[in-house]
Amino acid sequence: MDKTDTILIVDDDPEIRRLLEDYLARNGFAAIAVRGGREMWQALERHAVDLIVLDLMLPDSDGLTLCRDLRAKPGKPNLPVLMLTARGEDADRIVGIEMGADDYLVKPFNPRELLARIKSILRRTRALPxxxxxxxxxxxxxxxxxxxxxxxxxxxxxxxxxxxxxxxxxxxxxxxxxxxxxxxxxxxxxxxxxxxxxxxxxxxxxxxxxxxxxxxxxxxxxxxxxxxxxxxxxxxxxxxxxxx
Incomplete structure (x- = not known):
């Protein structure tokens, strides 16, 4: 039986967390949703996560710092990260890539596009070209x-x-x-x-x-x-x- 991929959603907006949890579950993923950086680290200790959907702006830290720290953490440097940003400015996206994000998506977004990006990242990670x-x-x-x-x-x-x-x-x-x-x-x-x-x-x-x-x-x-x-x-x- 194929393993169900687990997606960790880190976003302080409760509506986005509920939307993504429900949408990803209906499309064959296990979803865990948390509101900030401290909860993200706790979830990573408790669960085997396959990809993180990480918001740029969070109440207790920022997504860029979390992404950078994740890349430096032993055992976690290759964990895929899809960065969410409320601003479409090139500077935000460039800095996200600099910190090690695998891809980025600007809010507001279509859940279908998010799902496609997640599948694409996981496919690239596991089945390399x-x-x-x-x-x-x-x-x-x-x-x-x-x-x-x-x-x-x-x-x-x-x-x-x-x-x-x-x-x-x-x-x-x-x-x-x-x-x-x-x-x-x-x-x-x-x-x-x-x-x-x-x-x-x-x-x-x-x-x-x-x-x-x-x-x-x-x-x-x-x-x-x-x-x-x-x-x-x-x-x-x-x-x-x-x-x-």
Whole structure:
């Protein structure tokens, strides 16, 4: 029997909590709804959660801080997060992606769109696109760095290991599977988010910036993850695969 996915809803609006609990339950999900950050952490301790729908504005903290702390928490860095924001400003969405959110949705929203986004995120998380299928060789080595594809750990040349968020891992895997090849923003958006890029959507630029920080690549003059003006991005490195 297939496992029922559990969605944790974190929103201080009781009507939205009731609406989403009922709608997700009617569409085959188990739903848990809480009103703030403290209750979110308690729910994560008590339940096996598959995805969090996280409101940006909460009474006891903000969703951006919670998302950042979640990414830093041992055992939780890859837990998918769909961020809700009452404002459609690019700055809010960009900061959400910077903090590690997998996707975002602007209020007011259609519950059907929320459901579609949830299904898309879970599908990407569990059934990675063909070019992200498990490697025959576990480790990808490039420019002194090593990516452990089983643990999703990025190890620097000085042996410091860092866990990657879901979005960071998917972006790096795509670049490593296509080294020294320019990939456009539209191509990256489709491969990472499973949707077409929206006009003025800067999510990919933000994720590239985050990955550059992980790779200690100077954003002003990047040597490893380069910008090709007017085209996209390229990982300028040879990639080797090994099992140990």
């Amino acid at each position: 063909p070019n992200l299928a498990p490697e025959a060789a576990r480790y990808l080595v490039f420019a002194g760095w090593t990516l452990d594809t089983a643990e999703r750990l990025l190890t620097a040349p000085d042996d410091v290991a860092t866990p990657l968020s879901g979005g960071e891992y998917r972006l790096l895997r795509i670049l490593l599977d296509h080294p020294n090849r320019v990939l456009t923003r539209d191509q990256l958006t489709e491969m990472i988010h499973g949707r077409e890029a929206e006009p003025f959507d800067r999510a990919i630029d933000v994720q590239v910036s985050r990955l550059r920080q992980r790779l200690r690549d100077d954003s002003r003059e990047p040597a490893l993850l380069k910008t090709v003006r007017g085209e996209g991005y390229v990982l300028a490195a040879a990639v080797a695969r090994r099992e140990k």
